[in-house]
Amino acid sequence: MAAVDVDGLERWLRLFASSVAEQQDTLTALDAAIGDADHGANMNRGMTAVVDALAATPADDPAALLKQTGMVLVRSVGGASGPLYGTFFLRMAPATGGASALEPEVFAKALRAGVEGVVSRGKAELGDKTMYDALAPAVDALDAALGAGDPLADALRAASAAADQGRDATIPLVARKGRASYLGDRSADHQDPGATSAALLIAAAAAAVAEQGPP
Template identity: 65%
Template sequence: MASVDGAVLQDWVSRFRDEVTEQKDWLTELDSAIGDADHGANMARGMNAVAERLAGGTPETVDELLKTVGMTLVSSVGGASGPLYGTFFLRAGMTAGAVTELDGPAFAAALRAGLDGVIARGKAEVGDKTMLDAMVPAVDAFDAALAAGGSPAEAARAAEEAASAGRDATEPLVARKGRASYLGDRSAGHLDPGAASTAILFETLADALSGR
């Protein structure tokens, strides 16, 4: 697959919805240890709201699709995850533009814009024990794989692997942002729930692009 079109992106969103719904209890369990115990429920609710919104008709352009996802998440998900995930999709859509498909570099630019939006909104960095510990290495790996001549599907698989490694690397960290930071050293020894859901985001992207 040399390009990413609206059908593939909608498949990604649908797969992400299915996975966060299936893993809702696990995500909530992770959040119960260091947060508000609502991350799984919030993400499932938000992505089901996205599915309902898109059931009314598929937007014709990439920017419309991604911005619809983003705006729905911002308006339907409580806590930090709604604004952060919403910003990711909104910024990605703004960068993608009113097109019906994206080549590899254009899709990489959209992912990078989404990441930059999360950084700006959350004011965190790698090592703070947040979703960025999975998202930054994932987007970097996507770019690196493309630069090495890989297809978007191959780049997404590299991003999936990097996101999973980033998620796992949050376990020994002491949280420096968000509610988990209130626990201080007690936040160590637990996976960050936002990094866990971000790993799901890139896993489902890789599956959508490869058609697995």
């Protein structure tokens, strides 16, 4: 089963940055309906800064790379997304245990630590219509697939499918957190922008590991 090293993590971040750039207008349109209409621009600015940092300050190990990514996002992304995505990567870093390459179970553990960081920072619960609605089912699906003996690439594909389902499930919800919660019932029938970018994050991880191929 393939382990995820620094090159694999960089591939994940670059793919996520590319997806965010491609979907910037979509993310902004979703946020315009229930938020401040800046999620696409904010995320694109942040991920552009992350990719720039990969070249300017190469990291020696996964923990250092994840910490650097988190700090760049906190500094460069406006609104709530910066602290939330920044915390995600900052919490992933120590969960790697200092390994030079993350075995599937360690990668899954680090992802869950990142999601727990999002919960700690944003105080969101499942059904609040936030990025957590995509991330929670993703890490649950990842753990279940790895527990069943699936290779990491297949497990991440299952996680990505679960994230997409979680994203879509936000459409009928009434927001209970964030800017969208100010709209009350009017926040229903809109897809959550944070859940949408979170689904892109998991999809990029799946694509990055699939590109890596078998060990």
